[in-house]
Amino acid sequence: MLEGEVEEPEILRIYVNNEVAPGGYWWFFPYSLMRGYVNVGLGVRADLKGIHPREQLRKYVLSRPEFKGSKVVKAGGALVPTRRPLTTLVWNGVAVIGDAAYVVNPVHGGGKGSSMISAKCVSEAIVNALSIGNTSATNLWSANICYMRRYGCKQGALDILRYFLQKLSNEDLEFVVSKGLVSGDELNEIARRGRFEVGIIDKILKLASLLTRPSLLLKLRTLVKYMDLIKEHYMNYPSRPEDLSMWVNELRNIIKSYHDVLK
Numbered sequence: 001m002l003e004g005e006v007e008e009p010e011i012l013r014i015y016v017n018n019e020v021a022p023g024g025y026w027w028f029f030p031y032s033l034m035r036g037y038v039n040v041g042l043g044v045r046a047d048l049k050g051i052h053p054r055e056q057l058r059k060y061v062l063s064r065p066e067f068k069g070s071k072v073v074k075a076g077g078a079l080v081p082t083r084r085p086l087t088t089l090v091w092n093g094v095a096v097i098g099d100a101a102y103v104v105n106p107v108h109g110g111g112k113g114s115s116m117i118s119a120k121c122v123s124e125a126i127v128n129a130l131s132i133g134n135t136s137a138t139n140l141w142s143a144n145i146c147y148m149r150r151y152g153c154k155q156g157a158l159d160i161l162r163y164f165l166q167k168l169s170n171e172d173l174e175f176v177v178s179k180g181l182v183s184g185d186e187l188n189e190i191a192r193r194g195r196f197e198v199g200i201i202d203k204i205l206k207l208a209s210l211l212t213r214p215s216l217l218l219k220l221r222t223l224v225k226y227m228d229l230i231k232e233h234y235m236n237y238p239s240r241p242e243d244l245s246m247w248v249n250e251l252r253n254i255i256k257s258y259h260d261v262l263k
């Protein structure tokens with residue numbers, strides 16, 4: 001709880017800074033119905049040695065003037081699986097949903113909505129399998145088709161955007177934002193849809209070609225192409241368990257080829 005008033009409490013703020021939150025971001029979400037109360041937090045990549053989110057939060061965020069005299073009302077933390085989904089949510093007699101199935105948006109880490117989508121897809125498949133009297137992978141498979149088409153395809157595409165963003169330095173990020181290549185609203189739109197809309201691509205390519213960073217232009221072109229390829233691959237998710245391993249191999253090849261091009 002803050003001592004002072006929150007300015008513009010209707011705005012949720014996300015800050016990207018590789019020194020403060022390497023590989024992640026910190027957030028400042030005011031509670032609109034409880035004056036002075038804010039949800040503040042920070043996430044980092046889990047594989048970075050010696051970087052603890054609680055320490056980063058204390059050192060860089062809670063030391064800011066707006067937190068002077070503030071009180072911690074509730075604290076907590078957990079791992080967030082910001083990546084593409086499990087390649088299958090079901091198998092013989094087994095089904096997973098939510099974080100256990102890695103159904104989190106890879107860019108912003110939001111997982112509540114997609115957890116509910118996975119729960120809907122899986123529960124419908126379970127009802128169907130039970131009505132047949134056999135919870136085999138084949139009878140539960142509709143859960144995958146349902147989830148991958150609704151949200152998994154977006155997660156797959158956004159996973160390489162996450163990788164791209166995590167590799168950008170603070171200077172690159174500053175460049176992208178200050179030159180207007182991608183605005184905060186546009187990044188939000190990309191994270192929501194899992195693809196760059198044509199208008200955004202045109203603007204980025206026009207602007208980037210006018211600027212002095214041809215390598216960034218090439219990387220952005222590659223990113224857009226591979227995001228579309230991966231999304232399409234998820235839309236062609238196999239219709240039966242027997243074809244899963246071939247589909248997974250093809251997915252791995254696409255991702256490997258993306259990383260090879262960007263090396």
Ligand SMILES: Cc1cc2nc3c(=O)[nH]c(=O)nc-3n(C[C@H](O)[C@H](O)[C@H](O)COP(=O)(O)OP(=O)(O)OC[C@H]3O[C@@H](n4cnc5c(N)ncnc54)[C@H](O)[C@@H]3O)c2cc1C
Nearest residue numbers: 041077078079080097098099100104109110111112113115
């Ligand atoms: C710090 C933080 C901030 C986040 N902010 C957002 C956000 O702003 N928006 C958003 O969309 N997502 C956010 N997420 C992600 C989101 O919370 C998760 O993706 C989502 O809650 C996953 O839902 P779930 O049902 O899979 O798992 P959970 O919500 O973790 O639910 C699992 C439940 O199972 C219980 N459980 C565990 N083990 C057992 C057991 N053995 N027996 C019985 N019960 C058990 C747990 O106590 C828990 O209640 C955030 C995550 C974190 C860590």
